[in-house]
Amino acid sequence: xxxxxxxxxxxxxxxxxxxxxxxxxxxxxxxxxxxxxxxxxxxxxxxxxxxxxxxxxxxxxxxxxxxxxxxxxxxxxxxxxxxxxxxxxxxxxxxxxxxxxxxxxxxxxxxxxxxxxxxxxxxxxxxxxxxxxxxxxxxxxxxxxxxxxxxxxxxxxxxxxxxxxxxxxxxxxxxxxxxxxxxxxxxxxxxxxxxxxxxxxxxxxxxxxxxxxxxxxxxxxxxxxxxxxxxxxxxxxxxxxxxxxxxxxxxxxxxxxxxxxxxxxxxxxxxxxxxxxxxxxxxxxxxxxxxxxxxxxxxxxxxxxxxxxxxxxxxxxxxxxxxxxxxxxxxxxxxxxxxxxxxxxxxxxxxxxxxxxxxxxxxxxxxxxxxxxxxxxxxxxxxxxxxxxxxxxxxxxxxxxxxxxxxx
Amino acid sequence: xxxxxxxxxxxxxxxxxxxxxxxxxxxxxxxxxxxxxxxxxxxxxxxxxxxxxxxxxxxxxxxxxxxxxxxxxxxxxxxxxxxxxxxxxxxxxxxxxxxxxxxxxxxxxxxxxxxxxxxxxxxxxxxxxxxxxxxxxxxxxxxxxxxxxxxxxxxxxxxxxxxxxxxxxxxxxxxxxxxxxxxxxxxxxxxxxxxxxxxxxxxxxxxxxxxxxxxxxxxxxxxxxxxxxxxxxxxxxxxxxxxxxxxxxxxxxxxxxxxxxxxxxxxxxxxxxxxxxxxxxxxxxxxxxxxxxxxxxxxxxxxxxxxxxxxxxxxxxxxxxxxxxxxxxxxx
Numbered sequence: 001x002x003x004x005x006x007x008x009x010x011x012x013x014x015x016x017x018x019x020x021x022x023x024x025x026x027x028x029x030x031x032x033x034x035x036x037x038x039x040x041x042x043x044x045x046x047x048x049x050x051x052x053x054x055x056x057x058x059x060x061x062x063x064x065x066x067x068x069x070x071x072x073x074x075x076x077x078x079x080x081x082x083x084x085x086x087x088x089x090x091x092x093x094x095x096x097x098x099x100x101x102x103x104x105x106x107x108x109x110x111x112x113x114x115x116x117x118x119x120x121x122x123x124x125x126x127x128x129x130x131x132x133x134x135x136x137x138x139x140x141x142x143x144x145x146x147x148x149x150x151x152x153x154x155x156x157x158x159x160x161x162x163x164x165x166x167x168x169x170x171x172x173x174x175x176x177x178x179x180x181x182x183x184x185x186x187x188x189x190x191x192x193x194x195x196x197x198x199x200x201x202x203x204x205x206x207x208x209x210x211x212x213x214x215x216x217x218x219x220x221x222x223x224x225x226x227x228x229x230x231x232x233x234x235x236x237x238x239x240x241x242x243x244x245x246x247x248x249x250x251x252x253x254x255x256x257x258x259x260x261x262x263x264x265x266x267x268x269x270x271x272x273x274x275x276x277x278x279x280x281x282x283x284x285x286x287x288x289x290x291x292x293x294x295x296x297x298x299x300x301x302x303x304x305x306x307x308x309x310x311x312x313x314x315x316x317x318x319x320x321x322x323x324x325x326x327x328x329x330x331x332x333x334x335x336x337x338x339x340x341x342x343x344x345x346x347x348x349x350x351x352x353x354x355x356x357x358x359x360x361x362x363x364x365x366x367x368x369x370x371x372x373x374x375x376x377x378x379x380x381x382x383x384x385x386x387x388x389x390x391x392x393x394x395x396x397x398x399x400x401x402x403x404x405x406x407x408x
Numbered sequence: 409x410x411x412x413x414x415x416x417x418x419x420x421x422x423x424x425x426x427x428x429x430x431x432x433x434x435x436x437x438x439x440x441x442x443x444x445x446x447x448x449x450x451x452x453x454x455x456x457x458x459x460x461x462x463x464x465x466x467x468x469x470x471x472x473x474x475x476x477x478x479x480x481x482x483x484x485x486x487x488x489x490x491x492x493x494x495x496x497x498x499x500x501x502x503x504x505x506x507x508x509x510x511x512x513x514x515x516x517x518x519x520x521x522x523x524x525x526x527x528x529x530x531x532x533x534x535x536x537x538x539x540x541x542x543x544x545x546x547x548x549x550x551x552x553x554x555x556x557x558x559x560x561x562x563x564x565x566x567x568x569x570x571x572x573x574x575x576x577x578x579x580x581x582x583x584x585x586x587x588x589x590x591x592x593x594x595x596x597x598x599x600x601x602x603x604x605x606x607x608x609x610x611x612x613x614x615x616x617x618x619x620x621x622x623x624x625x626x627x628x629x630x631x632x633x634x635x636x637x638x639x640x641x642x643x644x645x646x647x648x649x650x651x652x653x654x655x656x657x658x659x660x661x662x663x664x665x666x667x668x669x670x671x672x673x674x675x676x677x678x679x680x681x682x683x684x685x686x687x688x689x690x691x692x693x694x695x696x697x698x699x700x701x702x703x704x705x706x707x708x709x710x711x712x713x714x715x716x717x718x719x720x721x722x723x724x725x726x727x728x729x730x731x732x733x734x735x736x737x738x739x740x
Contacts, residue, residue, distance in 0.1 A: 181621060182621040182624035182625075184621075185619045185621035185622060185624070185625070186433075186595070186621075186624070186625055187533055187534065187557060188533035188534075188554070188555050188556030188557030188558070188592060188595060189533050189534070189555075189556075189557075190556075257415070257418075257537070258533070258534030258537050258538060298510070298512070301510075301512055301542070302510065302511055302512075302538075303511065303530065303532035303533075303534055303535045303538050304532065304533065304534045304538070305532045305533070305555075306511070306532065
């Protein structure tokens with residue numbers, strides 16, 4: 001099948017109500033269906049550019065790519081500590097071929113930044129990019145010291161490689177389990193101060209400036225970090241950042257009752273942090289990422305400190321994102337943060353225009369759904385909205401014109 | 409998507425009776441007073457030759473201690489025995505979970521023994537809460553200390569001590585001195601004191617051991633003894649663990665004692681009739697001078713004797729709360 005026509009849809013930022021796709025590319029907007037085309041009735045649903053997720057951990061490439069497409073994602077970056085670990089060209093080949101075979105969201109692996117993610121020696125950075133990695137990351141593992149950080153940035157800059165970093169000072173974060181603040185004090189859980197993030201971020205910004213390396217900061221969580229990123233960009237440093245969707249939806253208050261579902265890295269912070277992050281999304285400064293991490297039930301059924309960190313997000317990413325309209329964000333601003341901004345970071349395109357790759361998602365805003373465990377295509381349903389009502393439903397996700405997900 | 413939380417959704421029955429005892433936070437003044445009144449009534453039975461009452465006859469209580477504590481465990485054991493319950497002591501710290509069995513496995517095994525009550529001590533904050541949410545309905549959970557979070561029976565025996573020695577809790581000014589950061593006792597005391605009408609609760613210590621967020625719990629933060637002890641009715645000294653020095657929280661025991669150790673001289677800052685308390689075991693010469701610990705303002709030994717009565721009160725109330733809930737559900 002080389003020709004697809006979606007009729008009767010509302011296209012973001014366009015008056016056209018149909019889109020025609022040929023050979024994976026948008027060939028026309030608002031035209032009649034070609035005679036040989038498969039026609040999909042959009043039933044008045046909203047057509048958005050397919051989402052591009054900057055960070056998720058995939059313990060199983062096939063299930064997580066399907067979960068991503070279910071959540072409106074056309075292209076996903078997997079963390080280097082996924083399975084298999086993205087540390088050698090052979091691993092990258094196997095990830096890419098698993099992605100092609102699955103035919104769901106397209107997987108673009110993030111390769112390891114340092115050898116075995118130990119933060120001591122540089123990984124074969126050039127070789128990993130050549131093998132198909134979109135960028136490199138050290139997952140959430142620390143870089144040993146500022147000298148190694150400087151060197152890896154210099155080497156990456158030499159080869160024009162984008163480096164993904166997570167800002168966290170290990171000593172200050174110590175044994176922290178949640179945001180340091182009144183809730184942590186009352187619950188008796190060790191806190192992670194915001195300075196654990198901002199001190200590490202300050203080092204990363206200064207070294208990015210020194211080395212000229214293209215740096216992307218994964219998952220900032222506090223208000224001060226938003227200001228630091230804005231300021232660094234204004235000074236002309238090649239830096240970008242994203243926020244995990246959980247940090248836009250929840251605050252540290254959610255940890256009350258010791259619900260391990262809300263045990264995430266970086267931690268959920270105070271309401272003023274959440275508001276600053278939302279403002280950063282609104283102004284187009286921050287991308288929104290899933291920071292997805294699937295777990296079996298047993299991994300979360302333990303005391304808070306013994307539970308595994310992370311939330312399963314992929315399956316419900318777009319409905320969760322759209323729920324932020326309640327926070328004074330428009331559909332266009334949200335689509336921008338989860339598609340156009342990440343596309344620019346990765347050097348990809350995202351637009352519903354003739355001649356562009358047909359990465360698209362059709363979203364029914366009216367439909368209410370409740371996701372039970374069976375509705376999660378991901379290997380884990382460790383989601384705070386499991387069995388909760390959720391507004392909106394993905395009808396169709398296309399990756400380069402191919403159907404990555406279709407509601408049956 | 410803000411999540412509302414109330415600990416009483418877990419620890420109270422629908423009609424507001426205690427069914428687990430996890431934290432003093434959120435409990436009403438009436439319920440806390442009921443615990444104290446019930447404990448008072450048990451104190452008189454403890455002075456009799458035959459000390460047993462049949463309130464828990466035929467019930468099985470399991471002491472589930474994931475963290476060693478001979479003292480606390482013994483008082484719970486004695487309390488259960490005086491209520492005529494069968495008691496099983498499980499020293500999990502050295503057995504099951506260290507062999508790779510998960511907490512959930514341990515719970516399922518114990519439930520298979522038809523236990524009626526678990527007394528839980530665990531190093532992780534929220535552990536008792538987690539267990540209460542996971543166990544089969546009908547099994548009461550008593551928190552005997554979870555991480556830094558709560559030690560509600562200790563706090564209630566301290567409330568009983570204050571009430572018996574000062575006549576009432578209303579209107580008292582109470583200073584809690586020492587390692588507030590790591591103290592589950594302090595957190596439980598603050599909630600109970602505020603609810604029971606104390607005039608002022610102060611937390612006193614250096615900033616490394618006293619989080620400023622304690623103010624959000626209703627305590628006044630003091631960094632110096634001179635202001636912290638001024639005109640208080642009750643001084644509660646907390647035990648200082650040796651590892652606080654190696655964690656870079658304090659320079660030395662000697663400097664700590666000089667600045668925050670309770671001496672007769674520092675005690676003169678408090679009201680002349682102030683009482684001195686300590687949850688024990690005490691470190692003489694570290695947080696408290698022997699002359700004060702053994703002095704006539706000290707009520708430390710009385711605290712220990714009230715411990716059994718308070719635990720009997722809480723255990724019998726939680727068991728009858730469980731019973732009431734079962735009957736209610738059966739009648740529906």
